[in-house]
Amino acid sequence: MGYGGYVSAKLPPPKPSEVEAAVQAVKSMDAVEMIHKLIYNCAVQPKEEKFRKVRLANSKVKAVLGDTPGAVEALTALGWSLEEADGEPVLVVPAGKFMTMQQVRVVEAARDKLAKTVKDSHRHNTSSLLA
Structure with a gap:
């Protein structure tokens, strides 16, 4: 119950920024995990050159990022x-640009949003099989 017995207002969620929309467009959990690892490493160790460059020809990177729609676009929206x-x-972090913990x-x-969506869809698929 809210103030004075009134129910609290349910406002619509705020519109995502361009960066948030680009990252949310990636629908592969593996790709989002790899994007997180790349951004985190750049934010924690900003001067380490090995974290500032990613070869898209690398077989694992190509399988996870290159073949996932929107993954490379999300990284470019994040500043790569x-x-x-x-x-x-x-993919390179330009000289003088640093990743932040906000990113x-x-x-x-x-x-987290994608994990919840996957979990919910899995739950709905399982419950429909049981019925």
């Missing part, structure tokens, strides 16, 4: 830039 080095595509939290929120 798509470049070409040695004839292969590379990490955006990815974590998208990960």
Whole structure:
């Protein structure tokens, strides 16, 4: 019960920013986990060069990020830039740009929302099989 016996107002959720919308558009849990790991590593160790570059030709990265719709777009929305080095595509954090913990939290929120959606859809599919 709210103030004075009134029910609290149910406001619509705020409209997501461009970055939040780009990350929420990724529908693969593996891709969101990898995006989280890349952003987190860049935020925690901002001067470590090995965390500031990702080769998209790498087999694991290609399988998880390259083949998932919206994953590369989400990383570019987060501040990475798509470049070409040695004839292969590379995602790079530009010089002078640093990842923040706020960006990490955006990815974590998208990960949690996707996990809840997957769990709910799994629960609905299981309950329909039992009926």
